[in-house]
Amino acid sequence: IELEGRLREAIGADALELVFQPIHAVRPGLPLVGLEALLRWPQADGSVLSPGVFVPVAEQAGDLIEVLGEWVCRRVAIQRQQWRRQGLGVPLLSVNLSARQFDRAGVAERIRAAFAQGDPATAESSLPLLGIEFEITESVMMRDAQRAETELQCLRALGARVAIDDFGTGYSSLTYLKHLPIDRLKIDRAFVRDLADDDDDAAIVSAAVELAHRLGREAVAEGVECVRQLRLLHAMGCDAVQGYALARPLSALQADAYLRGSG
């Protein structure tokens, strides 16, 4: 309860932050193709709380996860507008969505409204979410597949792309992959970690890349920490990579410089 109250206050005071982790294409020169927005909550004592700690709290607290999710969308819209004003080319911006946000009808419309608040210019666009990707976990499909499909179609119609986050760690069947409008699979870092030393993990990652491609989707590997993993992922035909081997999550200021450097 205490954390919940403090989180509500922090959102109201804009005391949360977003950091941005680069995503690079597995092509010559490893070009920057995306930035994943990740929440951080700086504390008075100088420490920083991870969303792994406070997102579950928000999910248990009535409408708080929606308030938090809409804050993130607004902030991403504001940041995108700032980068554009600086003349920087903005790659695909990925935003994590909590499965719990899908429990309430009208998620897509709420997200659209939050983006329009952050960047009023997008309110007039017919594709206001062009250049935005939403990352959802497999559990979204488990809750109400029909509604998930409707909301995802709605986000797609607004120009957004959709990725399955933490692919391979959920409990859902593969049938949703066939029916849902999904652009790419993000292979969970649990499979990437021992990729170079564990034949089973290598088989799983390779099969996930193949599955994505056979279904006309892209594959992104998360948690890429070393060059050996990167080489294997390249050999497997993985489309994009994210992880400490490429870059850590960057503050907005660091991301400015990163965008300049790769522009």
Ligand code: G
């Ligand atoms: O950045 P870190 O490794 O601490 O992230 C921990 C978890 O929090 C990850 O599963 C990540 O997807 C999730 N997360 C990060 N940012 C957001 C966000 O803006 N919204 C939601 N719902 N989850 C987020």
Ligand code: G
């Ligand atoms: O669940 P999701 O994939 O959204 O989680 C993203 C989180 O993974 C981020 O919070 C980020 O801090 C973390 N992360 C990103 N790259 C790496 C990496 O190379 N190794 C590890 N261990 N964590 C990473």
Ligand code: MN
């Ligand atoms: Mn993610």
Ligand code: NA
């Ligand atoms: Na993930």
